[in-house]
Amino acid sequence: MNDRICKEQLRMDQRYFDKLCEVLVTRGDLVTTRNVTNRTIGAVFTRSGETVSRQFHTVLKVVMKIGKYYIKLVDFNVTYDGDNKWKWFEGALGALDGTLIKMTVPVKDRPRYRDRKGDITTNVLATCDPSLRFNHVLPGWEGSTSDPRILGDALRRPNGLKVPRNKYFLVHLGYSNAQGFLAPYKGIRYHLNLWRGSAPTNYKELFNLRHSSARNTIERAFGLLKMRWAILRKSSFYDKQTQVRIINACFFLHNFVREENLDDENLLNEVDDDLSNVEAFDTMEDEGEDFILTAQASPQWNNLRDEMSQKMFREY
Structure with a gap:
């Protein structure tokens, strides 16, 4: 009307x-x-x-x-030199993370789909770019499945996640700091909520602060997705396969809206308010072409992170 x-x-x-x-x-x-x-x-x-x-x-x-x-591979030649949050991460394709979405499953399957909070969910892996558009989506895994295991599956699939060996995604502490996946330093404060009223004093702190600021992009994208599509915020009565298709459809429609430049300012303000109130945990806890097929930690990748963060701190 x-x-x-x-x-x-x-x-x-x-x-x-x-x-x-x-x-x-x-x-x-x-x-x-x-x-x-x-x-x-x-x-x-x-x-x-x-x-x-x-x-x-x-x-x-x-x-x-x-x-x-609408869900398309990120351009491997992309650079974010003009973005204040992303310009520090040369070679980055975007951010990668998982999010839990409630599902209804048969009684026999519920133990596998029960996440750490006791909810019945699917763990959805996704990547996004700084414009909050998703580039890869993999729903359907059980809520109890760890993020690294889902990432391993995504990399091995014939039409799965493609990461060239000279590129990488920003990831959180639950993932290994491995080739193609740049994680923050453990044992150093990380979440933006922990930085209020203080400034970094060494290269590891500066790196974690800038990493958190850029990787927060995918948290905002997930928040916007769920804020817009209410069907993702509660369990539905459809069969499992249909629920997975609905999740995929919501990701597609999210990108359609982003590409059409629909004004999301009000929704994003609500998302940012929600993210600012999320409890921030200290990071002391452990957690064809030439594409990367596994995500295993390596000394070489740790050295690359050290070089990157020390250069940041010298310029800072």
Whole structure:
């Protein structure tokens, strides 16, 4: 009826929703329903759950079909020299992390999907660039599965995560500091909440502060994703395969919105407020082409991190 209602119901205004419909038809081959009056549609959709379900799955299948246009590998030649948070990390492709999304699974599967908080979830691995667009998504793993194990699976898949040997992603302490995956120093404060009112005093502290500031990009991207699509914030009644497809579809639609430059300022402010209130844990705890196939810690990669952080501190 108007942009306000369209945003409330569909999380985008009329212009962007029209553009999405056009993409679903032209690229996804969604067939437009013809010669049906609004009154008929209203009656059918109000009274027939079977009709709603059938149309839902039809559109979901089409959204999955267009996903390849919106979840795309990051450009391996990309540089972020003009970005104040990312310019310190030459060769970085973006940030990588996992996020937990609630699922409904059969009783026999619940122990495997139960995460550390006791919720039934899937652990979704994703990468994103500084513009908060996701470049790789892997949902479906059980909530109890560790982040490094999922990363190993993503690297070994034929159509999985591709990381050239001269590039890397920023990762958190739960991952090894390995070729292709640059982690912060352990035993040094890391989370942005821990830096309020203080400044770094050595090269490791400076590195962790700048690493946290840049890697926070993926935390904001996850926050924005879940803030926009309420279906990701609670368990649904669909079968497991459909739930995984819904998760993928939400990532696709997130990128569609980002590429169309829809104003996310208000939502991002809410996300940043939520992130600032998240408890920050000290980091004393342990946790074809030439692409990287494993993520194993190495002295060479630790030396590279030392060289990078010491150079940062000299310039600082």
